[in-house]
Amino acid sequence: MTPTDIFGFAGTAASVVAALALIKASYQTKTSQVWKEEAEAQKSRADRLQTDMNEIKERLTRIEAENQRLIELLTALDPERVRALRI
Structure with a gap:
């Protein structure tokens, strides 16, 4: 095997190694x-869920306030009936 053959094989081997390195980097x-x-999609989903959760909490707070107000109104109208319903 002559030096020219060795350099030819070495050049071919180097080209193959370089091609594999490029393929690996591309992958x-x-x-x-x-x-x-995927991370961006999950973050968007988490942000939407957090917004929904905040909206649900706000609704629950309003409902609790409305219920308290209704209890106050019922108590003012007929306190005995409210006590009977709570038991």
Whole structure:
């Protein structure tokens, strides 16, 4: 085997290694992009759920206030009946 043959094989091997490195880097870049997109989607979902939860809490607070007001009105009208209903 002559030095020219050795350099030819070495050049071919280096090209194959470089191609594999490029393929690996491309794969990792796409993988990281997919994970980034997934993380962004999950964050958007979490933000929507948090907004929904805050809305539910606000509604519950209003309902509790309305119920308290209704109890006060019923108590003013017929306190005995309210006591009987609570038992």
